[in-house]
Amino acid sequence: MPTWRLRDFHDDDLDRAIRMWEQDRQADDSYPVFPISEVMAAARAGGSAVVAVVGDDVVGMAVSRNEGERAWITLVALSDTWRNRGIGSALITELERRMRSQGVRRIGALLAPGATGTKALENSGYRSRSGLLYYEKAEHIAPSDAGLLAELGGRLLPPGLWSDLAGMEREKGTIERRIVLPLAEPALADRYGVIPPKAVILFGPPGTGKTSFAKAVASRLGWPFVELFPSRIAAAGSGSLATSLRENFADLAELESVLLFIDEVEEIAGTRSGLAVDPSHGVTNELLKLIPGFRDHDERLLICATNSVRSLDPAFLRPGRFDYVIPVGPPDSSARSAIWQRYLGPAADTVDLHQLVEASEMFTPADIEFAARKGAQAVFEREVAHRQGTRATTQDYLTAITDTRPTLTDQVLTEFNEDIQTYVRM
Structure with missing residues (x-):
């Protein structure tokens, strides 16, 4: 029976490693957390990668991604004919040795249930943690x-x-x-x-x-x-x-x-x-x-x-x-109320919101935002001048409303309502 040995991963091993990974994944019928492209990128970016070989054939592989004192085992893959020979545990032990030399103190692993490597991790002293959920989000931009x-x-x-x-x-x-x-x-x-x-x-x-x-x-x-x-x-x-x-x-x-x-x-x-x-x-x-x-x-x-x-x-x-x-x-009155509350911030506790809503009847959301900023600026400047713990008042914002030219006019609203009758399709 030929014996296996461990060595560093070389770029020439890539094709054989991918074939083994694919066969391993299909045999386990499991979905890998880390795709092979990400695994290889991590290995080349300072992680650790170890392979087990018999002669020139790659029969096992383990890879980690190292991030300071934290590291993740991202892959444990074994050839079908070389399972249950202790190779998985040996690969993990060698990974740990290399990670410790790089300052890693905490090692985690994310594997699908029943995937290759689960038994090797348990034999190496790792314990699964129940009660955790794995969340993933795929970005829409490549x-x-x-x-x-x-x-x-x-x-x-x-x-x-x-x-x-x-x-x-x-x-x-x-x-x-x-x-x-x-x-x-x-x-x-x-x-x-x-x-x-x-x-x-x-x-x-x-x-x-x-x-x-x-x-x-x-x-x-x-x-x-x-x-x-x-x-x-x-x-x-x-x-x-x-x-x-x-x-x-x-x-x-x-x-x-x-x-x-x-x-x-x-x-x-x-x-x-x-x-x-x-x-x-x-x-x-x-x-x-x-x-x-x-x-x-x-x-x-x-x-x-x-x-x-x-x-x-x-x-x-x-x-x-x-x-x-x-x-x-x-915005109608309910919408204006919600928009004012969004922009008032802490002042919402000290002003009469109903008065602001009524006074800003012809305001758009952009008008309300501008008036709210103008009112807040006035309160800020008063506090800078007097340093007396100034609190915002309803009048501060009513003054800001008066000083803001509303976007809406009766003519604008009339034309908008006519356009609704003529053009809406929804």
């Missing part, structure tokens, strides 16, 4: 996409933006039902014949939160958020606005998933004059041609926002390009 996303000015937004949206419950509920849920649960949507949206329009007065809703949807889905600014596309491109737009969409197609947001979309999709010399024809036509191609990919969502939906070209609004046209209106 490492190869990170550079491209940065070039496009995009980013992964922090989690929790959806839950942070204060007030606007009517709009929030509509957007969640129509947009978020079908995209977040595509298998369930498919079971009931629901087609997830690929492109939507949000319209409403300035400052009502259209951009915040778009970012919150990206945060909720965990997709990269990319905003295209019509005013910047021409400057960034080498030719016309239409060419720059086409180049940006071509780059976006390389991402695995993306929420593309275009604010003030009327700048590149306004009503065409009908004159052949009209320079807006080219860019509007180009955008109309690009949207169907964008819709062909999974995990893609285009959100366009506009303050003036009536100024968009009729061809742009035609069904088949946009799944929904959703109004985002001014």
